[in-house]
Amino acid sequence: MRYFSISDIESLTGIKAHTIRIWEQRYQLVTPKRTDTNIRYYDDDDLCTFLNIATLSDNGYKISKISKMDSAELISLVKTLQTNNNNAHTQIQTLCNAMIKMDDTEFEGIINYCIDKIGLEDAVSEIVFPFLYKIGAMWQVGAINPAHEHFATHKIEQKIIEATYKLQVKANDRSKKYILFLPPLEQHELGLLFAQYLLRKYGHHCLYLGQNLPYDTLKEVVDYYQPDFAFTVLTTALGDANTENVLKNLKNAVSETMLMVTGNRIANYNGDETGNLKIIRNIVSFIDLIKN
Numbered sequence: 522m523r524y525f526s527i528s529d530i531e532s533l534t535g536i537k538a539h540t541i542r543i544w545e546q547r548y549q550l551v552t553p554k555r556t557d558t559n560i561r562y563y564d565d566d567d568l569c570t571f572l573n574i575a576t577l578s579d580n581g582y583k584i585s586k587i588s589k590m591d592s593a594e595l596i597s598l599v600k601t602l603q604t605n606n607n608n609a610h611t612q613i614q615t616l617c618n619a620m621i622k623m624d625d626t627e628f629e630g631i632i633n634y635c636i637d638k639i640g641l642e643d644a645v646s647e648i649v650f651p652f653l654y655k656i657g658a659m660w661q662v663g664a665i666n667p668a669h670e671h672f673a674t675h676k677i678e679q680k681i682i683e684a685t686y687k688l689q690v691k692a693n694d695r696s697k698k699y700i701l702f703l704p705p706l707e708q709h710e711l712g713l714l715f716a717q718y719l720l721r722k723y724g725h726h727c728l729y730l731g732q733n734l735p736y737d738t739l740k741e742v743v744d745y746y747q748p749d750f751a752f753t754v755l756t757t758a759l760g761d762a763n764t765e766n767v768l769k770n771l772k773n774a775v776s777e778t779m780l781m782v783t784g785n786r787i788a789n790y791n792g793d794e795t796g797n798l799k800i801i802r803n804i805v806s807f808i809d810l811i812k813n
Contacts, residue, residue, distance in 0.1 A: 568664060781799045
């Protein structure tokens with residue numbers, strides 16, 4: 522059981538702390554617990570309740586009406602909204618709720634619904650990536666542990682892999698050869714898997730090498746395969762190596778091959794981007810690049 526302050530609830534749900542206090546006084550909406558030293562806190566169930574309340578509020582429901590619902594009614598209405606609403610924020614909130622509860626059926630149902638309604642490309646770009654960003658905020662306040670993140674990312678990765686294998690790749694005279702990999706100490710494959718899906722969708726050839734690839738092995742593969750591009754994602758701290766050193770090692774390994782780099786670690790990079798280094802700032806720019 523995790524404990525959350527009112528400021529934690531605010532950052533995770535978007536409901537202002539001042540508003541929460543007013544709702545508690547006026548509607549007895551959620552009663553905070555108290556420690557032995559009389560410090561107020563909320564638990565996992567309270568966080569799920571606030572996520573549901575935020576979802577309903579975002580969809581136009583008045584708090585005076587929400588306050589009259591019991592827990593079962595609240596959950597039922599949110600599920601109805603989720604299956605009849607293409608609003609990205611609603612889907613993100615319900616994904617967070619399902620992840621906190623580790624509800625496998627509910628989480629997969631939401632992902633499947635989003636993919637069925639708007640396709641994998643838009644579902645990942647508009648819903649999954651913002652959801653992953655919210656996971657980062659939950660990490661910071663201790664709302665989730667590594668098991669929650671593994672649960673969510675594994676389910677999403679499965680969907681991307683399934684969709685990738687279903688693609689009928691149609692090569693054309695603009696098709697390019699890509700190698701996709703993660704450097705040493707980098708483990709997060711979701712972004713790499715999505716890049717593979719997009720590249721194959723738009724007719725390019727992919728050699729997928731996965732996580733934690735040594736630099737000397739990368740050099741050997743580049744020399745042998747002769748790709749047009751090498752693509753990687755920098756997400757984690759990568760131990761003691763700073764971004765400049767990682768990029769230097771990568772550029773040395775790929776030699777003259779164009780190196781594409783994206784990820785949270787590189788999003789605000791302001792260093793040298795000359796020569797064979799291309800920084801991918803966001804998914805839209807990457808899609809435009811590989812389509813053209």
